[in-house]
Amino acid sequence: MKILAFGIAREIIGSAMIEIQLAENATVTDLKFLLMNQYPRLNQLNSLLIAVNMEYAQPHQILQDCDEIALIPPVSGG
């Protein structure tokens, strides 16, 4: 599964795009849990927008291997 990282998430993960493997029938919450474990600094963000196939993801949504995930933290520059 392809994960795109934006903003500070890119720095935390160390790459703009990573591939990860999830168990079958894994949900958005499962993915969040896995990422937070692997990259604990993501936990500190308070707000992290997760989109699946360019749409705001619901926590219980089941993920498919062909889905594109985007991790979007807030940015404040102007």
Add this chain to the structure above:
Amino acid sequence: MNLSSAELLRYGRHLTLPELGLEGQLKLKKGSVLVVGAGGLGSPMLLYLAAAGVGRIGIIDPDVVDVTNLQRQILYNSADVGKSKAETARRKLLELNPHIDITVYPIALTRHNALQIIENYDVIADGTDNFQTRYLVNDACVIKGKVNIYGSIFRFEGQVSVFNYPQANGERGVNYRDLFPAPPPPDMIPDCAEGGVLGVLPGIIGSIQASEAIKVLTGVGEPLAGRLFLFDAASFMTRVLKVSKNPNLAPITELVDYDIFCGIKPIVQNNIRNISASDLLKQLKSNESFQLIDVREKHEFESGFMEGAQSMPLSQLTTFIPEIQKDKKVILYCQSGKRSAKALGQLIDNHGFTNVVHLENGFAGWLKFESGKKEL
């Protein structure tokens, strides 16, 4: 309301656009936009909104032009350094288009004045540079029922959306808190000064904001409401995400203390934590020993610093903790006083320092103070 012959000539290319035409141009003339922040995003927004003939434009920005702004804030030139951004912007925009009205507020938008100022405009455009003001603009727009044209940048990336847009069912659309209910910790996401930013990026993002503001005022096209545009200039990746209301969000009914909400107000909060340039001068003349710390980034330090200062960039402050004295006065400074205030908060809240103060208005303020002294 009509267009004069001079305006008919000036806006000819809009009048020829079938979707916009005379009707759309009159809507622009009758319309008003408040641009919050006349910086990187505000510059292109203001230029295009003024050029397009938006009848009434408000500009709110408390800052003066700094030389480091000129890499991206294209409203200003070298001769404007040290001048009020809002006033300078007004002069330039009236040179560009004398047929419009411009009101300037050379002050900070606060929870005490926001509702009153925002009330006077049809559309609000967020070109601010910090989380506190972004939440303030958002909440004030929700309370006053105003559309908020949001844009924000980070290094090579930008975000744009149209918040609080009226929907067919009479309710208002997605706002900033639907996407980001809580701000990140104050030291987590670098701003343009700490993290750097590609100079042309706010030009791109601010221009998209101007385009959305014009669409909202004229009703032309489909505004970017319920959608979040993401742009990465480095890889040229664009995405438009569909976003929806967050059902768990508490209704926004009043403005709060955004410094506390964003965690930037130190627990120890009194005026003794700030010192002015003249206080610093007294300190320098006294025999009391103290530690002077420059929290700007290394390259800024190298281009000029205060005598006796040690460089400890805010971005790596935690690694310098052992080098910060605990038994004498410590004075922090940065370019404008913003980052040193952040550093101060971190040292007090996270590391238990009680002997730290920071310099109001930073190195820039100090240089100004020094040059003022020479003139006297």
